[in-house]
């Protein structure tokens with residue numbers, strides 16, 4: 288263990304870390320061309336990209352928001368809908384996920400039928416039922432109220448969402464109704480749900496995460512002690528401090 292002076296210096300930085308916002312990983316999945324990329328742009332940057340190409344692997348977009356006085360950050364993982372661009376990446380998508388957005392296109396019933404397969408993929412990747420799930424019907428601007436076929440009705444969507452314990456939204460990344468109001472509803476619903484989420488703090492989990500973050504980069508010899516849910520890990524060249532509170536995990540290097 289490093290000297291106690293170094294340790295108390297570290298604690299000075301701990302309080303500043305604890306006041307930083309929590310980051311939540313939100314997985315965005317659904318068939319190709321349902322509008323995942325456009326929707327994540329709309330949710331994070333309030334715009335609609337004029338040109339988009341099929342996502343290869345994954346893209347990340349972030350949105351910070353204030354929920355009842357607490358700052359939280361949503362990290363949206365815009366994943367590829369095309370199978371050929373997902374291969375070998377899928378396991379990474381599902382690691383440490385905090386919430387999932389299932390997207391379908393309201394004018395494409397096939398994309399709605401595919402939701403069962405997307406739910407199955409979640410199950411196969413051990414995503415527990417406790418992870419909040421949201422159903423979002425996109426391209427609402429293309430809905431034709433005079434047609435009854437070739438579209439996914441709001442009733443169908445609501446019944447599906449209820450059966451799978453999801454919150455349900457219909458929107459349009461291109462032309463959101465109510466001047467973006469309902470896009471904000473999605474963001475706020477996510478934030479409120481995630482803010483309530485607490486992961487049990489265990490030393491094993493802290494060590495797991497720490498090894499993932501630091502262990503792959505440096506040869507790592509670890510001593511641990513728990514001080515008020517603080518897990519301190521040290522090696523010869525540096526101190527790695529890992530903070531595990533009831534709500535969050537942080538690590539940094541001194």
Ligand SMILES: Nc1nc2c(ncn2[C@@H]2O[C@H](COP(=O)(O)OP(=O)(O)OP(=O)(O)O)[C@@H](O)[C@H]2O)c(=O)[nH]1
Pocket residue numbers: 317318319320321322323324325326339340341342343366367368369425426427428429458459460461462
């Ligand atoms: N009219 C309309 N078009 C949209 C909307 N959202 C996306 N699009 C269009 O749908 C097409 C596909 O959008 P993307 O966002 O690339 O779809 P994706 O689900 O990310 O596709 P993959 O990356 O292949 O998985 C693009 O031509 C978009 O301009 C929308 O709300 N309304």
